[in-house]
Amino acid sequence: MGAAPRTEQAGQAELEPTGDRDSRRGGAAEGDPGVTAPSPAAYRAGLLLELLARRSEPLLLTALAAELGLAKSSVLNLLVSLEASGMVRRTPGGWVLGYKVLELSRAALTSTEVVGEFHRATTASRELVGETVVLAVLDGADVVYVARHDGQQPARYVNEIGTRNPAVVTALGRAMLAGLSDDELERRLGDTEQLPVRTSRSLRTVEQLRSDLDAVRERGYSIDDEQGVPGIRCFGVPVGSPGSPTAVSVSFVADRLTPELETSIVAGLTRLAARLRRAEPS
Known part of the structure; x- marks a missing residue:
């Protein structure tokens, strides 16, 4: 597994705070405790995987954050979690889908x-x-x-x-x-x-x-x-x-x-x- 590009390994002090807010946060709907929206992290992870699937080339953290409209720190947290499960992997040129996605896709299509x-x-x-x-x-x-x-x-x-x-x-x-x-x-x-x-x-x-x-x-x-x-x-x-x-x-x-x-x-x-x-x- 190749090392992440140096430009994507900046310290936490250089990253944006994790408290970014946008319309995709999810969570409980205001004023109606009986209705819930998608988990913010899970929903954003899905958006991230979909973005990587649409692009044939590796993407850097900065590009991913810009495409998703999220802070780099939030996207980095998602990437690290998805990497641990095999859903994404880092290459010298940036982030790509992991081989676990292929395994899950084959299972879904044949089941x-x-x-x-x-x-x-x-x-x-x-x-x-x-x-x-x-x-x-x-x-x-x-x-x-x-x-x-x-x-x-x-x-x-x-x-x-x-x-x-x-x-x-x-x-x-x-x-x-x-x-x-x-x-x-x-x-x-x-x-x-x-x-x-x-x-x-x-x-x-x-x-x-x-x-x-x-x-x-x-x-x-x-x-x-x-x-x-x-x-x-x-x-x-x-x-x-x-x-x-x-x-x-x-x-x-x-x-x-x-x-x-x-x-x-x-x-x-x-x-x-x-x-x-x-x-x-x-």
């Missing part, structure tokens, strides 16, 4: 009945067994990939489990967004005006997105026609209730597409979604 049913169903599916099939959930305005069946296609595009993508640029995401109520869709999109542009075919405005979601609802499945990755097409089918927004998709090299392949894949995904819906906890 649900839906994930187990996904693997059983894709392996048994005549239409899907040879394809790259992905299971994802909707988290805010992003999709998070939770399971993948690789199939046997010699050329394919895959997303690593646990990573995320903007929902609007994926068939998975638009399949899930299409199932939301107008109010929920508005809440998740917020004040979005310009959509992420990944290729020349990407949707660019919220109006285009809403039109696409109308088509998804009418069709029953979403289509990513090289809008997320050049040369890759994808079909997505929502799993639906009773659980949180979930969808399954198949991605494949664009040149493979035929009407027969589309019919086969959509039929397989529809049956897979039905099986997963029955496996979800109510």
Whole structure:
């Protein structure tokens, strides 16, 4: 384990006091002793882990404190505690996630009945067994990939489990967004005006997105026609209730597409979604 950068080892006299206050402190709600908010330390630890997860490079204490809007002393206390549990580690370049996070992530992704049913169903599916099939959930305005069946296609595009993508640029995401109520869709999109542009075919405005979601609802499945990755097409089918927004998709090299392949894949995904819906906890 590398030593912390010298600039991050300043004495306590050089650090800000620990009594900083902000809107994320948590604790008991004022005037209502029967209602509690999240523990301040636990909540901030979660924010810290999330920040490290979003950044691919090591981050110094000063940068972490600035991003979180907290005193350096508070962030240092969190880092030391998380380091002791293996959740973060220090490198010569700064702080990064620890390997314990990977262990917990794998446990979370493999412990649900839906994930187990996904693997059983894709392996048994005549239409899907040879394809790259992905299971994802909707988290805010992003999709998070939770399971993948690789199939046997010699050329394919895959997303690593646990990573995320903007929902609007994926068939998975638009399949899930299409199932939301107008109010929920508005809440998740917020004040979005310009959509992420990944290729020349990407949707660019919220109006285009809403039109696409109308088509998804009418069709029953979403289509990513090289809008997320050049040369890759994808079909997505929502799993639906009773659980949180979930969808399954198949991605494949664009040149493979035929009407027969589309019919086969959509039929397989529809049956897979039905099986997963029955496996979800109510």
